[in-house]
Amino acid sequence: MSVKVEMNKEEAFDEALDQLEGAYSFAKSMYQSEVLQTAAKLMDEPDGFSILYEKAEKFEQAGLFQDGPWEDPSKLQANLVKGSLRSGGMTTISELLSEVRMVAIAEGEYDREGVSKEKAHSFLNEVMALNVDILFPEETEAARIEGKGKDKDRMENLFQFLSDKLSLASISSQLVKEIDELVAQRPIMVKRTVKMVKHAEQLLETEIDASDREAIQKYLDAINGRTTVCDRCDVKEYRDQLKHLDEGKLKKEARSFSQSMHETGLVAPYHIVLVRYLNKHHPELLSDALALSNKGQANLEEHLPFVQNLITVGIHLPLKQSLYGLTLLLDRGVLSSNPVIPGIRRIIELDIQPTTRKSLLNLVNGNEGLTANNILVAGTISVLGQPLGIGQGMNPTCQTARGISLWSLHAPGHLLDLIARAARDEDIDITFEGQTIHSKDLREGLVDDLHVELDPVSLILVPHLDRIYSELVRRSNFRGEDVHKWVNPVYYGNWVPRGFSSVIDPLSGAVSDYRGFVRLFYATHHPDYNEGYELIYPNPVGIFITDSFGGFLGLHAVSIQRVAQDQNGDVRIYFYNPNNDSSQDWGQGIQPSVTGFNEIHGESSLPFHQFAARLYAFHYNQYEQGDAYAVDEQLVEKVETLAKESWGSQYTWTAL
Template sequence: MALTLSEREARLYESLAAFEHAPLFAREEKRKRLLSQADLLAQDAAGMAHLYENIAAIHRSGLFAGTPWEDPSRLVPGLVAGTLLSGPAGSTLEMLSELRMLAVAEGRLALPGCPPEAARHFLRQVLVYGFEYAFSTEELSENERYTRTEVRKVSLLFDLLKQHLPLPSLLPYLKEEIETIIAHRPVVVTRIKRILEQLQHLPPDLLDGPLRAYVEALFAPTPLAQKAGTAHYYAEQLPHLPDAALEQEAQALSQQMLDTGLVSTFQLAFLQYAARERTALVPIALALNAHGRADYERHQAFVHQLILSFLVPGNKQGVYGLARTLQRNLFSQKTVWHAFSRLVKARLHPVIRERLEEGNLSPFALTAEQALIGGTLCVLGQPLGVRQGNNPTCQSARGISMWSRHAPGKLINLLIDTATTNNAVFRYEGELIESAGVQEGLTTAFDFKLDPVSIVLVPHLDKVYNEMMKRASLKHPGKDPHASVNPAFYGHWIQTGFKSVYNPLLYGIENYEEFIRIFYAAFHPEYNGGHHLIYPVPAGIFITDSGANMLGFHAISLLRIEQAPDGEWRAYFFNPNSQGKQDWGQRITPTVSGHGERHGESSLPAAQFAARVYAYHFNQLRLGDKPGKVPTATVAHITQLAKESWGRKYQWL
């Protein structure tokens, strides 16, 4: 028989008192009991409200002492949603932490170093970063990994937060988030669509110019689209428009796509009409320049087949991918043309088909074949738009991005083989590795909320990479396995030189000054003879939080070191972790726009970037005496940044 609210409240008070007075040896057991009672209360709105009313007492009991939630200044809003969905007891502590911050924001609780405005700022960021969960239960309820009680708890928490921090108060934060996403041009745009879906229901006077423009780009990109209301009725109006009006419509739609990277159902409807009836309008609707037009005209029948047979409302973002693919003239590359023609006819393996259907993030019907073709166009057109999602597979995402940019034919052939056989084969030091024969990768519970190419490839790439790392550790003990794995996994353009500062056997950092000097001599044009990178450089970085505390290792690609418009030397890199902007502490905050970044890039001042790198590949034949010419002051500055951040965790040998 279910407990009444008053009974659950009484149990909470009993558990709270027992925890407060527990001797040290029994404290952990009493903590678990208290958290379980909090979980019981969090199953309805009245219980959640009761927890909030008593959060000051819960805080004073010492519940957060000795946990990652002890110091509010070290909390990271971007990690909250993931922790809430991680299951007890972490999710319960996270829930109570948000209630504590809400009490601080409203002046009901005082915490050292956390004024009310800082708490409000934190909670608004929590709501923005967890927007999918805060404003839609669909993301939670459809995921089998989350129990009903966990979904209920998270939903009720966000409901309470929204009561105290309503949507209009989040608009400045949402605007910044939208601009970041748009600048970064991800392949998967579900997040920004869900944000804009919520904003379209607000009174127009609450939305400033840019926010209104983003909403209109997706839901009413032209006056005719706004008047029509639906894409179906819009399409019925097109045959009745004069030629000049049709061309004006095509230009307006394509400009919206160029400005935002978003594709509306109206644009897809127009493009399909043009492909059937007014072919001269197709390149205009796709915003193609002379190069793109040439590729379109050379392969017009095939492009029309893609538009009419494979692009549907469920994968309409493929329109942008198609436009970018034509701009890259990829269909004019024989390897790409023949590979893509095979991909269109490929018969998918049943497991792959099931995964693609499971990964459909759209409310519209979408076949596995349509998903794969549309997704492939997006990845080919947006090599820097690939993301790892909620999976620890940065190496795999980095590989897909690299191959799309520099070996698109190889990528498509790998995609065909994997999609048709549910297997991927690589060679490592003369031995074949088949993903079908590998038991496990880094990921145990795979989240398929990814682009279709990643859905097909990453489960296999993850296994192959992990197996290569295991074999490298056995074959080359005492050496960083990435030195031999990266060239085998990614391809021939990976430089043979390799440098790492991390010694895993001694758990320490060694030869750091030499490491920085070689980095500058290899990649920085002021010290390498004025040369710029031809291929991306796989690099490993230490990820740190806003307090510059070490969080873990991460794989990125260094794309270039160049002068920004203001003359500052910056490192531009591909970060596959779905977040272009973070706060890494020490005022080191990667940006995605405003400093000469291209779509999909993040950037930092060169010294700040170098201070987070722990491994990279380089061409050792080109160094000569260049490392010795790197200024000592530069090396000392970077060393100080390193030692005062992630370096605190290691011995310096």
């Protein structure tokens, strides 16, 4: 038997690459795996990525990415890189090589049509910012398990190579921007924010911009809490220390924490310890510890015994964010709404069903000494305090999140009823056209397998509301018009106006009379055309979600919260998006902003016409319409062009 010749790794790669290059265009797939495998072996070598970098143009031109998802680098999205890198196997290898190709483009080594040097640079910066954890590997249990194979080593080698080629300064500003935008939305769930801040911490040890350093430090302090009383002590020690402080020092401590909380929406663990301490011994300092507005202060004073009770039951270390919720709840004056106090009191004492109790307790680690009622009350405080901070998590339940948000804003009593029903009875009912629908009788909703990373209230409400929503859709099908015309007013309640218009004709599936649709939207919502009627309740509207190239991705539910002029005098639509992701890019230059245009925390905003160009369906009040004909023809055309050239390319367009 002859001996297999041992080649060195670079020669093996070159040989595989030559074969790929020589292959017929249709047969590239037969030779790609050999190149990928030899590249993988090369990646294990210290200078492997440098060698691959020099051959980047050749391997792309030879057809390594042909017919696969990495074929066209101009269509790659930085936020998908993490997923591919963690997919393992050849998916990871392909992704790594795609990055190497990007570096060659960014460095001007490879002049690639469709991707400029600058574009490649910003892509890589974003990739690095989103994957700082790979750049600074963590020694966590998860990383350990994921790192069983060689994929993790290779990823780290790539990122080492990237940081040699690119400056860390540009990553840090990208990362800070991501955190800023996430924080601006004040989500109830802050796990992701905290994770990013912790990743950013590692950048402090490298050469980065002073302003980025300051911003990262600010977020770190908000999470960890920097106290003048003791440095890096544990919460028990801190509690003991508090006993020795005089009122002036306590006040100082209180103000420092509340300032940080208001700036970032993040609550430090010491802050909880302090508030619980003050609640017992110095309730007069609570207002300072929360930095309440005048209205909040008045609310606190009016209901002090109840708030003290609420702190005892609902403000705990494992759910520390509810302290921020409590602050905003007081500032909003929600307690002045008659049904709220008895509604919350009911939840404090509620007899929670075993399965619901179990899922609530699963939200915290064991051994915390918390009851399901504690958790549910903490969740209720958050939801009532941060109606725009409610998120759908990883679930396809935008409609339900939108409902919880709307009720929290305008019908807290109703929301409290629903919470009690779900937790105590494990059933919610709704009356639709004279018939009562019980969630306990329904089996299927949109959610197959609920992703449980949700706030406590959403966790217990979503399974019921989702099933009811699906049942309402089922009952409204085949009526010749979009189901939401009937579903929304029943599902959300009387706050939804009865007028309804949709882009798609459900009978033909085509876009029909688009211009009429746009005119009606302007005439009912734009202050220049709608006779000055203000939007009173959030309007649940449907939008087309598009990717950063304007390509149609799917339908999504958001609520228009208000329509107003921004600081430049442009009319913008301010909306609540239950999918509270930081920066979104819907293509055609349409990028919802979350800060910078007078957005209230949790709102996104877009110029009116840009929002209109993604609109799919909306409700309106038939008695509050302006003159549709008055809407400028050019404006309508502009919206139509944006629509046609993006999601609209997926549909047939018909005139009326």
